[in-house]
Amino acid sequence: MELLGGATVVLLVCIACLLSFAAWKGRSGKGKMPPGPTPLPILGNLLQVKPSNLAKTLQKLSEEYGPVFTVHLGSDPVVVLHGYDVVKEALVDRADEFASRGHMPIGDRANNGLGIIFSNNELWLQVRRFSLTTLRNFxxxxxxxxxxxxxxxxxLLEEINxxxxxxxxxxxxLSCSVSNVICSIVFGKRYDxxxxxxxxxxDNMNNIFEMMNSRWGQEKDHPNSSFHMKNLITSAFDLFIxxxxxxxxxxxxxxxxxxxxxxxxxxxxxxxxxxxGRSRKPCVADRSQMPYTDAVVHEIQRFISLVPLALPHTVTKDTSFRDYVIPKGTTIFPVLNSVLHDSKAFPNPHEFNPEHFLNKNGSFKKSEFFMPFSAGKRICPGEGLARMEIFLLIATILQNFTLKSVVNAQELNITPTLSGTGNVPPAYQLCAVPR
Structure with missing residues (x-):
């Protein structure tokens, strides 16, 4: 009896695998879904796609299946866009078709579809437009x-001192300092x-950011108006996050x-x-006169590729893309890491080198491949604020302090501790010596 029971289980698993394979073959190929590795029942491609290092895994799959391919995270198919050409084509050239936010369970749980980051359609358009206008007014x-x-x-300098x-x-x-800038915009005051x-x-923001980077982050009717109190609060919290x-x-x-x-x-x-000099604070106007510092700031963002996959997009109707058809509601992952680490635009892309953004005469060199804030209609609405802060904070700190490592510089580990939806630096300590 036990032998018979075991044989039944094996047979059922084999049948499930065959049905899954047949369904996958029927959906993929020219004029159908993009190709990709064969999914297993329930698990999908979780054996091939390692959540701990999605960017590297997806790069290897792109080498086998091309710049547009399908992976199954569980039973759900996800279309991956790998490389500058396909990312730009989708997010910029065909922005309207790929502008919708893809499904993220953490967004459903935390925001209930409200706010800026996780909302869609008219709700998203109204709130994004309102947020940008309000930020400009502020x-x-x-x-x-x-x-x-x-x-x-x-x-910040006082705390470092x-x-x-x-x-x-x-x-x-650093978290307190950056958060207080948002506080001064949203609330009109800073906090101790x-x-x-x-x-x-x-603490809440840190917990949500960690959940978005964890494996668990990859798993009510709305009022007619977008400008009800709960949505405004959610949008304000999105600005903080x-x-x-x-x-x-x-x-x-x-x-x-x-x-x-x-x-x-x-x-x-x-x-x-x-x-x-030392007698005044650095300002944004200095950036055009400081090409090397500007290049370093750009190279930091390029090298770390903070959000390697961008947040997911989706298509709101059956969409023809390249040689394939992407069904309505399919989640789309544009791999920003593949653009920021493109060897054609950035020779030796895995090396930290400010010369990636410098011309031979030392002037600053722009690059279309610089997409740390994503691109198209879903580009980060706070890009201008973020760029200002990163430049001013780094310039101000280095104007006043020389930073020294507590271990030999060659021994410092610069590999991120999380490489799922976000790259976070390993914990470290430094000494700030007044200049």
Whole structure:
């Protein structure tokens, strides 16, 4: 009886596998879904697609199946776009067809489809337009927000000064500093770094960011108006999530890279001394006169590829793309990492080298492949604010301090600790020596 039972289970598994394979073959190929590895029942391609390092896994699959291919995360098919040409074609050239936000369970649980990041259609258009207009009215891209960043940088310098050259982990103070810039925009005030409500907000954001990067993050009727209180609160929280964790993590990763490459740090300080000096604060207008610092800031964002897959998109109708047809509702993953690490645009892309953004005469070199904020209609609405903050915070810190590693620079690990939907630098300490 036991033998018979075991044989039945094996037979059922074989039948399930055959049915799954037949269904997959029927859906993929020219004029159908893009090709990809054969999925298993229930598991899909989870054996081939490693959640701990999605970007590297997807690169290997693209070498086998081409720039447009299908993987199954569980039973759901996901179309992957790998490489500059297909990412640009989808997100920029055919922006309307690929503008919808793909399904993310963490977004459903946390935001219930509200806000900016996880919403869609008219709701998303209204809230995004409102958010951008409001940010501009508050001064994004104008001098007032620059002054807010400069003001907050004074408090950051004060916190760094308290370390008196001793080793410290910069994570907390950088997060507080960047978050306070959003506080000053949304609430009209900043908070002390020890304020209990402020710390609770920071803790919530950190938890959500970690959930989005975990395996568990990859698993009610709305009122007619987009401008009800719950949606406005959710949108404000989206600004905190998008404007705090991403920017502070970028700066933190950047400081780690400057510890790893002290000669690059020295060259930035030489440029700061030449253009800004020590008697005034760096400002955004200085950026055009500081091509090397600007190149380093761009290279930090390119090298770390903070959000390697971008957030998922979807198509709202059956869509012909290249030689294939993508069914309505299919999740789309544009792999930003494949653009930022393209060897045609950036020779030796896995090396940290500011010359990727410098012409031979030392002037700054723009690149169409620079897409850390995504592209098209879903490009990060806070791109201008983030770029301003990253430049000003790094320039201000290096104007006042020389950063030194507590271990030999060659021993510093710069490999991210999470390589799923977000790349986070490993924990480290540094010493900030006043200049």
């Amino acid at each position: 001064g994004m891209g104008k001098r007032s927000i620059e002054e807010r960043i400069q003001e907050e940088s004074d408090y 308290k370390t008196k050259g001793r080793a410290f982990d910069p994570t907390f103070m 770094y020890k304020d209990k409500k402020f710390l609770a907000l920071m 998008a404007g705090t964790e991403t920017t502070s993590t970028t700066v933190r990763y950047g400081l780690l890279l400057l510890l790893k490459y002290p000669k690059i740090q020295e060259k930035i300080q030489e440029e700061i001394d030449q253009v800004v």
